[in-house]
Amino acid sequence: MRSNSEEAEFLYEPSILKKLDFGKARTKFEPKISAAQPGAGLLVRPLSSDDYDKGFIQLLSQLTKGGDVSRQDFLDRFASMKRCANTYYVTVIEDTHLGRVIGSATLVVEQKFIRNCALRGKLEDVVVNDSYRGKQLGKLIISTISLLAEELGCYKISLDCKDQLVPFYTSLGYLREEGNANSMTIRF
């Protein structure tokens, strides 16, 4: 257990989320919501070091094998991501009434030498709690990540997905570029 003297901290500076211009989002929201105004009782913010107790790992287990992650495992990974400056932007939606994390997506910013030492974004590990359907929260968290990548100076953002999700991501502005849309994998 953490002692009360330790204060929760954010994985990245939260103020950047307020800057995002949802007028530039590549989809329409009806009703209009944004990272700054996600709807009553909801908050879009960076992952916090106290999100272990707000159900973050249980939420991820809806996505894939969450595994048996202890509080210390979570805090160690959080600290390791934070040490890797300007790289990990795990972004969550909290139901502030319940104090529970109900959505999450991650922007990973990769540093390159090509393209004049460019930055390139990757969208990873998108999940919204099933019981919050119909609130545009999938669109909201993905658009937040996309706008964040642009705000941070990435020249592109990309993702890998299953066939069944292609229409959804297309509706959010992602393209399977002709002749250049193959994701290939070796599993160990």
Added chain:
Amino acid sequence: MRSNSEEAEFLYEPSILKKLDFGKARTKFEPKISAAQPGAGLLVRPLSSDDYDKGFIQLLSQLTKGGDVSRQDFLDRFASMKRCANTYYVTVIEDTHLGRVIGSATLVVEQKFIRNCALRGKLEDVVVNDSYRGKQLGKLIISTISLLAEELGCYKISLDCKDQLVPFYTSLGYLREEGNANSMTIRF
């Protein structure tokens, strides 16, 4: 310009390349070569801080827009990657007779919370100088990166590529997984 008092350093610990077991490579080499024994006059090693003067940026310009990268830009990016511990594994092939970098590929190791705080590898920015064809060097650098990802504990390694490269990567063990092989992109 760097002063003579500054010594060149590697982006990551070179000894890990000697550990890689090319018996586990998912392709055959004829004649047999490996990261430890790449052939006469060739050396496989981590990117070094003096590779700007060995033509590293010019090599990348064969791949895409290299941009106008100064020595200081290169050194800044090198230092920034190195600060991001256990993440960037830019790996090069040097022609030791000429003192030139003639091949490069990058492993980016991404930290996750899913799958019990797993690591996942990405293969990026593969290039071999055109005039070194027929020496299996593309196979060599990609197999090096793949084995390195496994050695570092990644649960998978993936890449995005153009249609025309699918057969090549298939021959090296990469799969377009059925129903799960879409790379989608927004460019800014």
